[in-house]
Amino acid sequence: MSSSERYARQIRLPQIGPSGQERLQQSRVALIGLGALGSVSADALCRAGVGTLVLIDRDIVELSNLQRQTLYTQADAERGELKALAAAERLGAINPEVKLEVHPDEVHCGNAASLLDGCDLLLDGSDNFAVRYLLNDYAVVHQVPFVYAGVVATYGMSGAVLPGQACLRCLWPEPPQLGETETCSTAGVLGPAVAVVAGWASSLAMRALLEPDFVAEFTSLDPWHSRVHHMRGVSDPACPCCQEHDHPWLEGRRDAPTAEAACAGNAVRLPGAAIPDLEAVARLLEGAVEKLQCTHSFLRFEVGEHEVLLFASGHRLVRGTSDPARARSVLAATIGH
Numbered sequence: 659m660s661s662s663e664r665y666a667r668q669i670r671l672p673q674i675g676p677s678g679q680e681r682l683q684q685s686r687v688a689l690i691g692l693g694a695l696g697s698v699s700a701d702a703l704c705r706a707g708v709g710t711l712v713l714i715d716r717d718i719v720e721l722s723n724l725q726r727q728t729l730y731t732q733a734d735a736e737r738g739e740l741k742a743l744a745a746a747e748r749l750g751a752i753n754p755e756v757k758l759e760v761h762p763d764e765v766h767c768g769n770a771a772s773l774l775d776g777c778d779l780l781l782d783g784s785d786n787f788a789v790r791y792l793l794n795d796y797a798v799v800h801q802v803p804f805v806y807a808g809v810v811a812t813y814g815m816s817g818a819v820l821p822g823q824a825c826l827r828c829l830w831p832e833p834p835q836l837g838e839t840e841t842c843s844t845a846g847v848l849g850p851a852v853a854v855v856a857g858w859a860s861s862l863a864m865r866a867l868l869e870p871d872f873v874a875e876f877t878s879l880d881p882w883h884s885r886v887h888h889m890r891g892v893s894d895p896a897c898p899c900c901q902e903h904d905h906p907w908l909e910g911r912r913d914a915p916t917a918e919a920a921c922a923g924n925a926v927r928l929p930g931a932a933i934p935d936l937e938a939v940a941r942l943l944e945g946a947v948e949k950l951q952c953t954h955s956f957l958r959f960e961v962g963e964h965e966v967l968l969f970a971s972g973h974r975l976v977r978g979t980s981d982p983a984r985a986r987s988v989l990a991a992t993i994g995h
């Protein structure tokens with residue numbers, strides 16, 4: 659099978675053409691998170707013939723993923739396969755011309771350089787704000803295009819941070835506090851909404867690789883209510899990240915995941931930002947978790963075989979595992995942090 663036959667329909671596009679196809683094949687793209695958004699984006703970029711895909715995900719495939727995470731099968735869920743490995747198997751079968759680098763890990767300030775250095779683009783499929791702000795720091799410091807995306811319920815958003823243009827912190831100087839945003843566990847998520855947002859993000863990624871001077875807009879999309887809204891990303895002259903050169907997530911001074919989690923028996927204790935309103939968090943979790951209990955100083959609930967305690971002072975305790983990555987997955991899937 660000839661390579662030009664595989665890509666014939668996209669080479670016919672004047673926006674791509676033979677030279678654009680060659681550039682895609684020389685590109686190296688990191689996919690950070692291979693859940694719902696990452697599944698769709700990885701599939702699109704693999705089929706488009708991006709030369710190297712760096713696949714980064716710490717989680718295993720679970721039955722509740724299959725409604726929207728299109729790379730995985732029932733057999734993957736029954737085996738409890740690592741998403742990075744299951745994704746690589748599927749993508750390798752789709753297009754063996756693409757080189758795949760597999761990292762069943764989470765990105766944090768300690769390993770960002772080894773995972774991301776040498777990439778031409780970062781594509782966000784993460785499930786939490788700490789990783790998104792860490793990637794923003796990295797993208798600004800290393801002048802690498804970064805496409806971000808998020809989806810919950812029936813709506814989502816996507817945009818791109820391109821060298822010299824507005825960054826994530828120009829638009830949102832601080833990530834939302836715990837309790838201010840819904841997650842897929844608390845609000846649910848529509849599979850086609852994921853496909854729409856991830857399709858948008860994949861298209862931004864191809865544009866950033868082929869026409870890096872395009873002016874990226876921030877776009878919110880809600881296919882269920884037929885709503886699309888664009889916002890021009892305007893650089894903030896007081897932006898702490900791209901103007902003041904402060905990169906606390908990349909330097910490990912903010913709540914980016916770190917390797918330092920304290921394990922105590924069959925439990926993991928994790929640091930975190932103080933939670934000003936535990937009751938707001940409890941309201942979001944109602945119905946999504948079991949045995950929810952809220953006091954003035956902590957919030958307690960159960961999810962699957964895990965018991966979670968969130969303390970107003972900030973630290974979190976996840977019982978039922980001694981694996982810090984698993985504990986962070988449980989927290990990300992329920993509270994999004």
Ligand SMILES: [Zn+2]
Pocket residue numbers: 824825826827828829893894897898899900901
């Ligand atoms: Zn900025």
